[in-house]
Amino acid sequence: MIQLILYRSGGDFLDLGDLCVELVHEFEARDLERLRFKIAVDDPATQLDYLKVGNEVRLTRNESTVFEGVIYERRISQREKVEVDVTAYTHLIKYERHVVYRSYPTGTKAGEIIRDLASLEEGVDTSNVDDGDELLAPWEIENQTALKIMRSVARGVNYWLRMKPNKILYFKPKEAGSPAATIEESKCLSARYSEDRWELKNRVIYVGANGEVLADVSEGDGDLPVIVHDPFLTSKDEAERRADIRLALNREYGRELEILMHLEDFESLGVDLGDVVSVNLPKIGVEDDLAVLGVEYMFGVKPRVRLHIGGRHQLFEEFLVESIGNDVAARFGKTISSAEETSTLVRSLNAAVKIQADAKTVRLVNRPPLLLENPENVMLDGDGYASLTSGSTSGSFEFSCLPSELFTRWLRIHYDYEVGGGEVRVDLMRVDDSAIAQDIPKDYEFEYLPRQAGWWTEGNASEWGISGGSLADSGNAVVSYWSIEAIRADSVMRIYYPKSRDAGWDLSRFKYLVLYLCSQDDDPDLLIRLVCDEENYFEAAINHLGGAWRKYEILISSMGEVGSPTLSQVNSLELETDLPKLLIDSDHVFIPATREQLKLKFTLTRPSPDSGSPRIKLAKFVWREGG
Known part of the structure; x- marks a missing residue:
């Protein structure tokens, strides 16, 4: 007997097993467990509410639970009946929403890494996580999803990685043992x-x-x-x-x-x-x-x-x-x-990139007694914290940072304070007082697009579009494992991302556009565009030299304007060239800042001089160097 139980946000549940017309329980690419099913809905007003993305689902067979997870995707169609195609993954998929920065030293066991990342989700039982082999070298992880790292670890030691019902995480060797x-x-x-x-x-x-x-x-x-x-x-x-x-x-x-x-x-x-x-x-x-x-159920x-x-x-x-x-x-x-x-x-590491220094995470910490730059109505109190001067209801100070020449990219900001009887506002700014982010939280991660490095060019040529040529994924890359290969079939080819041309990006908070290009020949007038629509776009012409991979870092504010484009509504990235073949690689395509002096501006306020002053206790810049 099959039961397919769906839960909605209120906690109540509904068994839709009798309405299920297709059901497949399988491993996707062998190491991510999923459930695919189709429901012929007979009461859409009620039942669709249980089939929303993010809702939990449970499959039981003969009163034994064989799958627990969350709905990842649904597609609704209407013919004679309303039908809903649903894809659900075990709770392991929740680790996809955790983007992590980690540093694991030589000797760290595979199971230790799995247990560390598993702790990002509450209520996960790791008692069935084996230790496995040790790391042979330090492993620096930046801006990667926890799920990707966990799956990589499992493949590296040839272990099963599964989240069984009741959030029991299994990390066990793929040993045949005795057949069941x-x-x-x-x-x-x-x-x-x-x-x-x-x-x-x-x-x-x-x-x-x-x-x-x-x-x-x-x-x-x-x-x-x-x-x-x-x-x-x-x-x-x-x-x-x-x-x-x-x-x-x-x-x-x-x-x-x-x-x-x-x-x-x-x-x-x-x-x-x-x-x-x-x-x-x-x-x-x-x-x-x-x-x-894989187990596919066919009802009838x-x-x-x-x-x-x-x-x-x-x-x-x-x-x-x-x-x-x-x-x-x-x-x-x-x-x-x-x-x-x-x-x-x-x-x-990628052998195509010269390693200038050991990769490391660097922190500049402003500890008590704090260093105050450009203070206005702010002083250090007896604990070395920054607070308002007597009689003042508002004040500010700054804390700036210029990384060394080994800088690669900004990671995050952290600060700490006591609110007292007032309020604190912190703005992240460039040295020219232009804002990168305003009123940032105590733990602020620098924003990049795409959020995960290399996401746009890592084996996904199908998501790009081209006119006047063809596209394919290529193993010839410089910062990732894959690049996009464009081959010209006409006098000129235009390569664009995404294929749909409806990205709707707000690029107003980014300063630079960064791409890596490679070809055999030169193109002294290769065009790069940020396209709002066919008549409105930003454009830059670069002198591209062939023969090797080249990194291009374009100041977005220096790009020319055609029509009346706006950075708050950019729908695609486009390249135009007459090269016979062009390879495109990327990490983060749009970035807010490079190696430049940034500053935090702290603004302290209180309703009256008699109210307790807010106190700033610590501030910190974090970035990467080398590698």
């Missing part, structure tokens, strides 16, 4: 096995320093090898550990088994998503222990289930891209030699 059940031909209505032999690697060879073969592990015939060359690797134990992880990951690549069976036969197996089953289907040549990666007179078992094809690019370095197995492990540690650290 056996699937034989007698239980199958039909079966389909597909295989991409090129991706199905069954042997991993590690070649280390001086061309020495340090590890050679295989299974089966071992006739489909992958060879990893690492000139800095000298430890045979470490090479074998990495090879084992790669072999386990490759085991999942390139094959997929679909089995159709009656619902009652499936329920008799007693298996859940992620369980290992022994498959015995000799007629199609499959006799192996494989994991259940004779309810059926379609199981997705084994690996996936290369359609799941996200999992096949080794996003935590050139060697997916190299971030975690045991202590290794300094040469190998250097190799691992260099791999985790």
